[in-house]
Every structure is written in C-alpha cells, then in structure tokens.
Amino acid sequence: MPHTIQRLREAAFGNQNGRCYYCSAPMWLHTPQELRTHGLVRQRARPLRCTAEHLVARMEGGQDTADNVVAACELCNRRRHARKRLLTLAQYRALVQRRLAMGRWHAPEILALTTRR
Numbered sequence: 707m708p709h710t711i712q713r714l715r716e717a718a719f720g721n722q723n724g725r726c727y728y729c730s731a732p733m734w735l736h737t738p739q740e741l742r743t744h745g746l747v748r749q750r751a752r753p754l755r756c757t758a759e760h761l762v763a764r765m766e767g768g769q770d771t772a773d774n775v776v777a778a779c780e781l782c783n784r785r786r787h788a789r790k791r792l793l794t795l796a797q798y799r800a801l802v803q804r805r806l807a808m809g810r811w812h813a814p815e816i817l818a819l820t821t822r823r
C-alpha cells in the first residue's frame with residue numbers, strides 16, 4: 707500500500723498532464739526512461755523526477771491532502787527550498803517563468819520541452 711503522499715503526487719502528476727507546476731517541463735514518476743519519448747537520455751532526465759510540493763508547507767500546518775499538493779520537478783523543488791527566503795508558490799512560479807523566458811533555468815534540451823504560459 708503506497709503512502710498517502712505518493713498517491714497524492716501521482717494524482718497531481720495526472721492532473722497536470724505530467725508537467726511541472728513551476729516550469730511546465732515533462733516529469734517522470736518511476737524511471738527517467740519515461741522521458742525517452744521526449745528525446746531525453748537517462749542522465750539528462752534525472753532533474754525532472756516528479757516530486758510532491760505542498761502549497762502550505764507541513765511545518766506551517768499544511769496537510770497531506772489533494773488540494774494542498776502539486777507536482778513539481780526535482781530541480782524546481784530543490785531550488786525553491788535552497789533559497790534563503792522561501793517564496794510563495796505564486797512568487798516562485800513567476801520567478802521560474804521569468805528565468806525560462808530568458809532562456810535559463812534548464813539545460814537547452816529541457817528548455818525546449820517547456821510550454822510557456
């Protein structure tokens with residue numbers, strides 16, 4: 707029986723058509739091989755592992771519920787939490803979108819797979 711957070715992550719992945727909440731790059735759930743159809747070799751696909759991101763952090767009382775969890779790629783998730791000051795989801799998403807528009811954030815072969823919003 708998978709843990710709740712794993713089920714929530716997979717549900718969010720499905721709701722978002724397998725794309726990252728922040729950068730819109732395609733993600734993989736079980737193996738990087740899932741992105742072979744996008745032309746990404748295993749090593750290149752690694753940062754696109756699907757992770758669960760809480761809208762309201764657990765330490766701030768956020769729950770493991772479907773309406774509090776989105777799916778984000780590992781790179782976006784890691785960078786968000788590496789910041790000195792944690793931005794809100796909307797702020798961070800805007801930052802990621804700005805970087806993408808400048809042609810940064812991801813390696814070129816991943817940038818090409820993001821859909822600008």
Ligand SMILES: [Zn+2]
Nearest residue numbers: 726729779782
């Ligand atoms: Zn991302």
